[in-house]
Each structure stands twice: as structure tokens, then as C-alpha cells.
Amino acid sequence: MAGSVNQQQAVIYCRVSGAKQVREGDGLASQETRCREYAKYKGYCVLDVFTDDMTGKAASRPGMQSMLGYLHMNASKGSEIVVIIDDISRLARGLTAHLELRQSLAGAGGKLESPSIEFGEDSDSVLVENLLASVAQHQREKNGEQTSNRMKGRMMNGYSVFCAPVGYRYEKTAGHGKLLVRDEPAASIIRKAMEGFASGRFETMAEVKRYLESQPAFPNIDGSIRQQVVTDLFSRVLYAGYIEHEPWGITRRKGHHEALVSLETFERIQARKAERNLAPARTDINADFPLRGAVACADCDAPMTSCWSKSATGKRYPYFWCQTKTCGMYRKSIRAEKIDAAFAEVMHALSPAKGLVGLVKTMLHDAWGQRLAQANTIKETTKRDIAQLDKQLDGLLDRVVESDNPTVLW
Structure with missing residues (x-):
């Protein structure tokens, strides 16, 4: 709601350190409430609210840039717009960033105010402000050190x-x-x-x-x-x-x-x-060389690789060969048919031990159970994703139906 002609105009800036605080906390709303109470007490007309959910170490933030752009467009010479922050640490958590933003706000036609501190231009006020900004920076760095030490200790414990x-x-x-x-x-x-x-x-x-x-x-x-x-x-x-x-x-x-x-x-x-x-x-x-990875060189015992080779007539033949340079069989090729035939002879000569068939059945049953569990997990994940998308779609449709803004329909 627009204020009277002579009413001081103001905007509110709120900041929390991360998106998690937005999801799980009420920091932004609490800051806005305190700032609105301050504006009401001072008789200011709040034009807009700008927010950020990132660290205060850096001066460049989306919400802050949007507010500076807003000030440039709406503040006029001799008629500053008050920028209300809940606490000096909400503006920045570093002295360099604080000083940079103070200069940017002044250049955009903004005047900084807060219910927690009185900003002034005299030397004593500037000293107190810089000291508080330095304290905010120290708190951020100390929090970082403590968090890092806790993380290190937890990693040391495995x-x-x-x-x-x-x-x-x-x-x-x-x-x-x-x-x-x-x-x-x-x-x-x-x-x-x-x-x-x-x-x-x-x-x-x-x-x-x-x-x-x-x-x-x-x-x-x-x-x-x-x-x-x-x-x-x-x-x-x-x-x-x-x-x-x-x-x-x-x-x-x-x-x-x-x-x-x-x-x-x-x-x-x-x-x-x-x-x-x-x-x-x-x-x-898989299909061309099913034994690949299981065939080892008889000289160096390293896994052999495989490839297709084309003859002068254009016909292709499958081969296994050793790729170890120090081996005496390096690049010596063996037809894949010979290896496949030798493997088939070995398999035919094998006789399963007593109880082996039952063991294999158990292993296959366990493997199938794992595959089934994977399939069920994919199914449940897909169902949850569909339900979430349906919920979002219903919410968007409700907003369209309830909206009185004609641009929403476009």
C-alpha cells in the first residue's frame, strides 16, 4: 500500500546463511517482522522486501543486487529511501564487504537503519560501526573454525x-x-x-x-x-x-x-x-567376447584383451591377444573360436560336487532377490516422483484459479 506524499519510503533487507535455514528455520520471517515493527514505529512506508540465503562474506548477492537496482530506479536526489536491516551482521559478515555495501547503498540513494544500531556519519559512530562489522567477521571466521574442527574430529573417528x-x-x-x-x-x-x-x-x-x-x-x-x-x-x-x-x-x-x-x-x-x-x-x-576378462595369458598371467580382425577378403575374425609389452607373447593372437572350444571342453569335463547344484540355486535365488529389490526400489522412487509432480501441478493450478492477475493466465 502506498504511503502519503510526505511519508518516508523504506525497503527491508533480510539474509540468512543458507537455503537450509530457509527450509527448516524462520530467520527471514523473524527479521522481516522486526524490521516492519521498526518501520511502523518510525512511520515509514515499506515499499518492498529483499532477501538472500547465502553467506555474508561476499558483497555480491542476488537479493542485494536486486535491492541496489531498485534503489537506483526509485530513489531521487534529496529523497533517500531507508534500507532497514535487523542487525549489522545481516548486511555483511566481513569488514571489507560491509564497507563496500555501505558505499554502494549510499551511491544508489539508500540510507541504512536498524533497530539494533544507530548509524551515523560522525567519527565515533563510524568507529562503533566498523568495530561491530569486525566482530561480525570474527564470529563468522570463528564459527567456520569450530565447524571445521568438528568435521575433522568426526572424520578421524571414521x-x-x-x-x-x-x-x-x-x-x-x-x-x-x-x-x-x-x-x-x-x-x-x-x-x-x-x-x-x-x-x-x-x-x-x-x-x-x-x-x-x-x-x-x-x-x-x-x-x-x-x-x-x-x-x-x-x-x-x-x-x-x-x-x-x-x-x-x-x-x-x-x-x-x-x-x-x-x-x-x-x-x-x-x-x-x-x-x-x-x-x-x-x-x-558382452555378446562378442563373453570370456573377456576371464582369459589370462599363459606366460604373464595378465588378462588378455580381444578384438575383431578383418582379412584381405573383408571377412572379420575374433581374436584374443596379450597386451603386456614385457611379455614374450605380446601381441600374439589366438582365435577366439579355439578359446571358446577349449572352454566348452573344460565345462563338459567338469562334474558338479555334491550339494553344488543346491548352492547354485541359492546363489541364483539371492541374486534374483537383489535384482527384484532394485526393481522395487526404482518403482517406489518413480511413484514418489509422480506423486510429487502431481502435487506441484495441483498447486500451480490452484494458484492460476485463485489469481486475479490476468498475466498469470499467459
């Missing part, structure tokens, strides 16, 4: 303190607080990718990337993931159940969370990453 990586989520657990737990089905997908690369089933990380992109349940952007995602997955010992963070001097130690792969598998991945990958990435590693 707990992850950073954002949950893909395949995990945080869950409150008795005796542990927030603990990383498996986030299915992504956890099983990552385990298969890491074990496949460690065993040689996936020859290169490019093949792992294609495998992950083929899994609809794995997080992606328009069906694609960046190669850096695979690199990060294979570089985090956290997936092996361990915690470490070199920047804080925290050496590797056993974590309290469940591992997706063994430490041996993780170490094998690191060794394979250090090797030179000679085989090109393939879109399909």
Missing part, C-alpha cells in the same frame, strides 16, 4: 562429513548420528562397475562410462554422464569402506559405513588406472 556421494545417502542411525548407507539401485550399479573394471571385464573407463549410461537408474544428465564422474568414482576409497582426506592430514582409516567393494578391488582399480589402456572402447563388451 565418519564421512561431506555430501553423500552417488550410491550412498545419509541416514540417522542410533549410536552414530548421520551415517552413510547404501542408496539403491545406484549402489549395486557402482559395485558392478568397479568390480568389472578391476577384473578386466571393462577394459577402459570409457566402457565403464557407457555401462553407467545404459543404466536408467544411475544419475545422469539427458542420458549422459561426464567422464570425470567415472574418474571420481574410481578415486574414492570411501567406496571400499575407508575414510581419508589429505588436505586435513587425515590418513586412511576404516569407516563405519558399509563398503560397496573390497579394499583389494579398490587397489586393483588404482593399479589398472596406472596402466596404459591399449584396447579401444566398445559399445558392447
Whole structure:
């Protein structure tokens, strides 16, 4: 509501340190209430309210920039607009940012006021203001130090303190607080990718990337993931159940969370990453060479790679060959048909031990149970997403129906 012609105009600026405080707290609303009470007491007409949900260390913030633009457009020479803040720390949490914003507000035609402090231009007032801004900066830095020390202590005790990586989520657990737990089905997908690369089933990380992109349940952007995602997955010992963070001097130690792969598998991945990958990435590693990753060189015992070779007549033949340069069988090719036939002979010669059939049935039953659990998880996640979208759609429709603004309908 517009005020009288002679009524002092004002805007309100509120800030909290993060989006979490907006979701779970009432900081912005409380600040606005105090500022409105102050404006009412002073007889000001509040024109607008501007908010930010980010740290006060920096001067450049969306809400602050919007307010400065508003002041530039509406404040006139000789008629300043009062900017009301709840406390000096809401303007900034750093002396440099505070001084910068004070200058920007003055240049835009704003006059700073607060129910908590009286701003003035005399030397004593400026000294007090700068001291309070320095105290706000000290509090921010001290809070940062305390938070960092608590995080370091928790990591030293074997707990992850950073954002949950893909395949995990945080869950409150008795005796542990927030603990990383498996986030299915992504956890099983990552385990298969890491074990496949460690065993040689996936020859290169490019093949792992294609495998992950083929899994609809794995997080992606328009069906694609960046190669850096695979690199990060294979570089985090956290997936092996361990915690470490070199920047804080925290050496590797056993974590309290469940591992997706063994430490041996993780170490094998690191060794394979250090090797030179000679085989090109393939879109399909299963159908053409089903024994790939299981066939080892008879001389060096390293996994053999495989490829198709084209003859002079244009006919293609499948081959296995050793890619270890120091091996005497380096680049010596063996027809895949011979290996497949030898493998079939071995399989025919095998006789299952007593009880093996029952064990295999149990293993297959367990594997099927895991796949079924993954499918059910995907189903439930999809149902929740659909319900959430329906709720948002209903809310938007209600707003359209209840709105008396004709522009909403366009």
C-alpha cells in the first residue's frame, strides 16, 4: 500500500546463511517482522522486501543486487529511501564487504537503519560501526573454525562429513548420528562397475562410462554422464569402506559405513588406472567376447584383451591377444573360436560336487532377490516422483484459479 506524499519510503533487507535455514528455520520471517515493527514505529512506508540465503562474506548477492537496482530506479536526489536491516551482521559478515555495501547503498540513494544500531556519519559512530562489522567477521571466521574442527574430529573417528556421494545417502542411525548407507539401485550399479573394471571385464573407463549410461537408474544428465564422474568414482576409497582426506592430514582409516567393494578391488582399480589402456572402447563388451576378462595369458598371467580382425577378403575374425609389452607373447593372437572350444571342453569335463547344484540355486535365488529389490526400489522412487509432480501441478493450478492477475493466465 502506498504511503502519503510526505511519508518516508523504506525497503527491508533480510539474509540468512543458507537455503537450509530457509527450509527448516524462520530467520527471514523473524527479521522481516522486526524490521516492519521498526518501520511502523518510525512511520515509514515499506515499499518492498529483499532477501538472500547465502553467506555474508561476499558483497555480491542476488537479493542485494536486486535491492541496489531498485534503489537506483526509485530513489531521487534529496529523497533517500531507508534500507532497514535487523542487525549489522545481516548486511555483511566481513569488514571489507560491509564497507563496500555501505558505499554502494549510499551511491544508489539508500540510507541504512536498524533497530539494533544507530548509524551515523560522525567519527565515533563510524568507529562503533566498523568495530561491530569486525566482530561480525570474527564470529563468522570463528564459527567456520569450530565447524571445521568438528568435521575433522568426526572424520578421524571414521565418519564421512561431506555430501553423500552417488550410491550412498545419509541416514540417522542410533549410536552414530548421520551415517552413510547404501542408496539403491545406484549402489549395486557402482559395485558392478568397479568390480568389472578391476577384473578386466571393462577394459577402459570409457566402457565403464557407457555401462553407467545404459543404466536408467544411475544419475545422469539427458542420458549422459561426464567422464570425470567415472574418474571420481574410481578415486574414492570411501567406496571400499575407508575414510581419508589429505588436505586435513587425515590418513586412511576404516569407516563405519558399509563398503560397496573390497579394499583389494579398490587397489586393483588404482593399479589398472596406472596402466596404459591399449584396447579401444566398445559399445558392447558382452555378446562378442563373453570370456573377456576371464582369459589370462599363459606366460604373464595378465588378462588378455580381444578384438575383431578383418582379412584381405573383408571377412572379420575374433581374436584374443596379450597386451603386456614385457611379455614374450605380446601381441600374439589366438582365435577366439579355439578359446571358446577349449572352454566348452573344460565345462563338459567338469562334474558338479555334491550339494553344488543346491548352492547354485541359492546363489541364483539371492541374486534374483537383489535384482527384484532394485526393481522395487526404482518403482517406489518413480511413484514418489509422480506423486510429487502431481502435487506441484495441483498447486500451480490452484494458484492460476485463485489469481486475479490476468498475466498469470499467459
